[in-house]
Amino acid sequence: MPKRADPDIRREQVADAVIEEIAAHGIRSVTLARISARTGLAIGSIRHYFGDTVREVMRFTLGVLLQRAARRAETMSDDPVARIVDVIAFAAPTTEQERRENIALVEYRVLARTDPELAADVAATSLAGAEVFLSLLRDALADRSVDEEALHREALLLFALVEGFSFSSALFSAPLREADVRTIVTAALQRLRDALPPSSEVVEGAAGTAEATEESRSHR
Secondary structure, three states: OOOOOOHHHHHHHHHHHHHHHHHHHOHHHOOHHHHHHHHOOOHHHHHHHHOOOHHHHHHHHHHHHHHHHHHOOOOOOOOHHHHHHHHHHHHOOOOHHHHHHHHHHHHHHHHHOOOHHHHHHHHHHHHHHHHHHHHHHHHHOOOEOOOHHHHHHHHHHHHHHHHHHHHHHHHOOOOOOHHHHHHHHHHHHHHHHHHOOEOHHHHHHHHHHHHHHHHHHHOO
16 A cells, blocks of 8 residues: 655645745746646645645745744844844845745735735734844843834844845845855944943943942052
């Protein structure tokens, strides 16, 4: 008796075929027939896993793309500033596979502008991403004096940097270089930290340390 295929493996195989089709010909080229040609699966088999329309295949593939992007950022530095660099470097497409997946994700986002169902999924992901950057930046600037409004603006700027990497990469014929991404993000964070004064707690702590040092010297 032939071995039954794992449904999860089959669905992932179909999602990969959709990603390849979008990267090669655009999102509106995706059909069950083209997916069948790329996977070697009969159209009936694809319908068995996803139903009668290509719609469910497309929604499932979007979920796969978002999950893969999130998984790339699972291992991060303990240092708050380095953690932001890690997140953006992992989010930026720096391998050929990531570049193809990014192209697909960009096309989904463009399609979502006129597709309310996709728009809800994409908007929720974008909002979650913005909140992640706000939290990371708050930790990275814990020793700097910055009000909440300015913090939100800077988090939005970082998020826009990720968007820029994503959209520009979709137009390039090669992946971004990870070293370039890390250098750009590190420089941007360093400029931000240098532009902000130390927090009052840091100033008071430094003053207390100086007084203690002076007092220690006077007792020698």
